[in-house]
Each structure stands twice: as C-alpha cells, then as structure tokens.
Amino acid sequence: MKVTIDGIEIDVPKGTTILQAARMIGPKVAPPAMCYYTNLKTSGGYCRTCIVKVTKGSTANPTPMPKPVASCRTEVMEGMEVQVYTNPEIVEARKGVVEFLLINHPLDCPVCDQAGECKLQDLGYENGSAKTRFEFKRREYEMIDIGDKIKLHMTRCILCYRCVKVADQITNTRLHGVVHRGDASEISTYIAQVINNDFSGNVIDVCPVGALTDKTFRFKQRVWFSKPVDAHRKCDKCCGKTRVWLKGEEVVRVTARKDEWDEVHEFICNSCRYDHKKKSDWVIEGPSHIARASVISQNHYEHLNELKVEAMKHQKALGFMDIDKRP
Amino acid sequence: MGKKLLIHNDKVPNIHTLEVYRAHGGYASVEKALKTMTPDQIIDEVKKSGLRGRGGAGFPTGLKWSFLAKPPGVERYLVCNADESEPGTFKDRYLMEVIPHALIEGMITSSYALGAKTSYIYIRGEYFYVARILEAAIKEAYAAGWLGKNILGTDFSHDCYVQVGGGAYICGEETGLLESLEGKRGNPRIKPPFPAVAGLWGCPTVVNNVETIAAVVPIVNEGGEAYAKIGIGKSTGTKLISASGHINKPGTYEIELGIPVEEFIYSDEYCGGIRNGKKMKAVVAGGSSVPILPTELILKTAKGEPRLMTYESLADGGFQTGTMLGSGGFIVMDEDTSIVKNLFTFTRFYHHESCGQCSPCREGTGWMEKILKKFMNGTANESDVELLWDIQSKIEGKTICPLGEAAAWPVAAAIRHFKHEFLEIARNKKFVDVSHYNRLNKVTA
Secondary structure, eight states: OEEEETTEEEEOOTTOBHHHHHHHHOTTTOOOOSSOOTTSTTOOSSSOTTEEEEEEOOSSSOOOOSSOEEGGGOBOOTTEEEESSSOHHHHHHHHHHHHHHHHTSOOOGGGOTTTTSOHHHHHHHHHSOSSOOOOSOOOOOOEEEETTTEEEEGGGOOOOOHHHHHHHHTSSSOOEEEESOGGGOEEEEGGGOOOOSTTTTHHHHHOSSTTEEETTTTTTOOGGGSEEEEEEOOOSSSOOEEEEEEETTEEEEEEEOBOTTSOBSSOOOHIIIIIOOSGGGSEEEEEOOOOTTSGGGTTOOTTHHHHHHHHHHHHHHTTOOOGGGOO | OOOOSSSTTTTSTTTTSHHHHHHTTTTHHHHHHHHHOOHHHHHHHHHHHTOBOTTTTOOBHHHHHHTOOOOTTOOOEEEEEEOOOSTTOOHHHHHHHHOHHHHHHHHHHHHHHHTOSEEEEEEOGGGHHHHHHHHHHHHHHHHTTSSBSSGGGSSOOBEEEEEEOOOOGGGGSHHHHHHHHTTSOOOOOOSSSOTTTSOGGGSOEEEEEHHHHHHHHHHHHHOHHHHHHSEETTEESEEEEEEEESBSSOEEEEEETTOBHHHHHHSTTTTOSBGGGOOEEEEEOSSTTSOEEEHHHHHBOTTSOBOBSSHHHHTTTHHHHOOOOTTOEEEEEETTOOHHHHHHHHHHHHHHHOOSOSHHHHHHHHHHHHHHHHHHHTOOOTHHHHHHHHHHHHHTTOSSSTHHHHHHHHHHHHHHHHHHHHHHHHHHTOOOOOOHHHHHSOOOO
C-alpha cells in the first residue's frame, strides 16, 4: 500500500498504522507517541500527541478526514496522504496536547529520577512552548510503594495506561488498573495489593515519565553518568538479553533493551532485573546504541572510531596534525 | 394541537400496566411485525420514515440498522441507551416512567427487525426507580408471552434485560456504554471498529436511544410514509422536548418537528412564556453541550427567517449563528441569568464527568473550570477570556469520544455571543449575580 506522509511516499504492508509507516520513513516525520507501545495490544489513542491530519482518505475515497486522527490507531489506506509536521493546525494542536500533559505534571526534573530518559522532557522540548499559562495548584498525590522494588509517584503520571496493559498482558494475574475518573484518575494496585509476579518490573521500563521508578536504583546515579552496555546471561524465565548500566565496575541497574523509539521488544524477568547486580553475572556484548540527541550519549563512546575517522578527514583537509601520530 | 405518537396516552390512569396499555392498542406493532412482516420490511419502513436518532447526533436510524453486520452464527444485540445524563434532558425518563411498555414494545419489534435474540436496556444509576418500573413491566410482558420463547407462536424468541449503570455521564457514549455493560470501566473505545461490526462482547450491536426505539412502534403500526408526512424535510415525525428553565410550564412535551421556536416558547400549549413576565435572554436548545444562543438568534436565523424546531433550522448558520437540536433538552434563561455562572456550572459538570482517558479532555476540562472559578470569584483578567477560548479550541475534535466537544462547545458559544459579560467581570473585578436563584442561595463557588 502506498501512503504519503509529509510529502514522502512509502510502500507498506496492509494493516500498518500511520505511526508505524511514519517510523519506517524516519524520525523526521514520525509523530511523537507517549502512550502507544508496539508490543502491547490495544495501547495507544489516549495521549493524542500523535495526532495527524489525513488530507486524502484513500485513492478510492479521497475525501479528507474531518477531524485530526490518532496515527497510532489508524490504519493506512491505499493512496492515503497524511500531514504530520507540515500542517500548522496539527502542529498547533500538538502543542496544545503537550501543554495539557504538562499542566498537572510537576516540573521538578532536577530532582526527578527519570530526568535524562524521560519522554515527556523530550516531547516538551521538541513540541511544547517555553512558558506555561497554567497558574493554579498542580495535582498531587502521596507516593505509593508497589512491592519492595517499585515506587509509584502518581503526581508525575500522565495516564498513558502502558503499565496497565503490561500488567494485563504479559503477566497472568491482573492486580493493576485505573481507579477514579477524569483528572482524578489514579493508577493503582487494587486495595494496595502488591504486584507480585516475575515480570512486574517491566512496568518501570514502559513508563514514559518518572511515575514508576526502580527502588533499587532511585537516586543512586544520574542516568547520564552511567554507561549502558548490552549484555546477556542464561535465564530460564526470560530471554536474558538486557541493558546493564555501569558505573565503573559496578552494575547500578539492569533494564530491558529499548529500540530507537524507546520501546522494549523482549521483556525481562525480575530475577535478571534485580538479583544480578554483579558485572561477573553478565556477558557484556558492547556499548548500547544511544541516540545522539539523548543526554545519555555524553561520555558514551559507541561511535568513537567513526568519529575519529570523520574528524581526521576534516583535520587533514585543513592541514592539521594527525592526532594519533603525535610524537 | 400537534399530533402525538409517543406520549398520547400519558394521562390514562394505570397506563404503566400491561392490561391498560394493551386496551389502548399496545403491542399491536409486535403482532403486525411478527405475523405479517419480514425483518427487512421493517428496516425498509424505518428507512422510509426518515427517523433520526433521538439521542443527540441525529443519525438516520434506518441507515444505522442497515450497517449492522450479519455474519452467520454470531449473536447480534440491540442495546437501548437509557443513560440519559445530559443536563437539561429528561424526556426518556418521562417516557419510561409513565409508559414503560412503549419502550419494551419497541425493543421487541426492533429486535425482530435486527435479528437480535437478546436486548439490553442500559439505564443510569440515578434512575433506579425507573429501572424497577421497567423490570415490573418486563415481568408482565414475560407472563403474557410478549417476551420469552416463541412469541405469538412464531419461531422468534427474545429476552430483554435491564442493566443499571453506576451513574456516569460517559456511559451514555455508545462504546463507553458497551464497556460498562460488559462489566468494565466505562471508557469509550477507539473507533473503528464501530459497534455495528464489533460491539457488545465483540458481536454486532445496535445502540439506540429510548425515544428512537419507542418511535419504531408508530412507524410499524402506521407505516413509514405516514410517519414521514409529519415534520419538514429531513426532520420527520415527532420529538420529545424536555423544557426547563425560566418558563411558566416546564416539562416534557411532544412536538411535531417543524413548529417555530417562538411558538414553542410562548404558546400556552407548550412552555407558556417566560416566568414572572421577564424577558428572555438566551436558550440552550438541545441539552447542555450544544451552543447557547441569544434571543435574537434563537427566534430568527441570521438570514431573518423564523427558526423552526428541526435539525436543519436550528443548525442553520453553523456554530457562528446556529446551534443543534441535540437531545431536546430545551433550557430557557431569563434576563437576570448570568451566562458566566451558567457556563461555570456546565463546565464543572463536564470536568466531573470526563473519563480521564485522553489528555485534552482530562486536563482541559479541569483547567477551564478553574479559570471560570476565577470569574466567579471576581479575580479573572481580560486575558483569561482569550485563554479560555484557546483551551476550548484545543480540546474540540482532538478527543476519542464526543465528550471533548460537549465540553468545548458551550464555552465557545458563551464567549462568542456573551463576551461582554466575561469582560465586564474582568474589568470590574467583581461578579454580581442578580438572578432569583442567587438571591435565595449564596454563591458557593
């Protein structure tokens, strides 16, 4: 099926959503997504940051769709034309959505443990405005412990429902859901029950903000001071392929591997996540791929050799000394 | 006197019992449908009648029915939306309370047309006493053989259940209703798929308003063409209007679509004019979510033609100078009413009822309420009017279900037509409400 997104045409298989098609083209046209998660069924459609304008429905029925649609839940049609960043109305509407997400979010990034790997930070930076127009008291909640390993801070939650879907779909028992209504909604474990299964830790990885954090890692280390490496071990519960975050020789935390859209494809078990905090537990494969735009990529020498070659070209062209052949 | 088709027997004593209802021609449509008509013939009659959904959106019912997917071996359901929660609307309650059998008769006839073996009446929690009336009526209908196995000796069997909801406005949205009926949290679903393809428990489902289903009875009895003769253009038949506010005779009225708005407000047959000899200021024509209109625009369109009680005439001029017929919650306000305070009440309602699924509605409705509270306290600035306008424009059309629009439209219309009231409060830094209600009760905002 041929679909045109922001003027770029791409051929995609049937059943692809607009968001997936845009991601195939690349980050330049891919709309941001806070609640959609490829691996979780029925996720998406809630945050509305991925809204796009469909200017041509399909070749068969070229009428444009009257309202902006959530690209993560709308499948492409043959000959569809979509505007993501080229439609000023949509850009403005997305800015509005970002503002809505931020009005009740505490802007305490300097003391938030998610800072540096927070999707809302990126979203606000890329699509939001610098000033808030909200002048009222923000919503606040008490912090809750979900078991001895996970901390839930509802004040930061943007109600993306990802953790609810994880609890629903990758584990057998459902103890996790949303209570109350409207802007009083709360993620909660029913009657303060503990999430007590082998895969509960994955709710931390899917949380786009600092609402669900790892208690074994909280405030130990700023993420950008640690060095993520891909590693694996033999595990009988999960795939055993993880990302190990190092501080010198010390393992500060273990997470699942995320792709370029910050999505986990192979969820890991709690044993890998919490119980193997020694470097000798792991077979290290090499540095993880971190996007250049991310703050975590500082001190991170994944592309060191490529960079050196690139730098050398320019230096040689300018007649500078070769840094590797210094006397 | 206009023709009445739905509540013409409402003053008959004991019309809620099967015996009296039957004596006044009740259940004739079931007899006629089951014995002489095929399901497709009934759908054709409904199409001919031009009946439009009475819940608010006004979608042609016959068309909706013909969209119902009919895969072999899969159950189909008819669900009656009796979750009437729109502020200002109480027509369905009146119908169900007074003539419960009219709804049940419509449910049986419609289910036969759609091939549904089971149907549900989803009723809001606050109407628990109406649910009891309906349940008593269903019991009577079972005993008399109108419900159950092999109705009237034919091979059509049907079961009808009443389900009481928890009292959430959002469960009046059809997919939210279905989620709630399935026993889940009443969050609206993302469409497509539409309920006609995958509705209740994933089966094809038709969701119709109480009044729509009750209107099927006269259509089957008298034929679709006779029904279509009432009304003007695409607005055919009769409509129940719940009139409230500062009028002499508030209540539920059945009107023929097409009577002038002026006649509806001022004639003694209907609202009977404005209370206490005051002047009219504004009208919300179809339940709290539709745009409010000032007197000069509700009586006459922008072109100067008299406005009629039809879907088209009320919508004339778009949202700039028009409104919607909506669910028929007709709220009249006199000259002493503060539009800002009224808007605050509406917005507070939508904030309270937002389900919290998608961000613009969840956060935006609360924000609008907070700003309007500033107007109530007299601490608002002139720039807050612009901000309010901007927020509503960013909610409208960006949400999963129409609650976002329902919350945004009243704000937009109030600012569009009554901006001077907002600016007055902002400039004087003082909110003065002279309404009769306010003299009795202190402002609690």
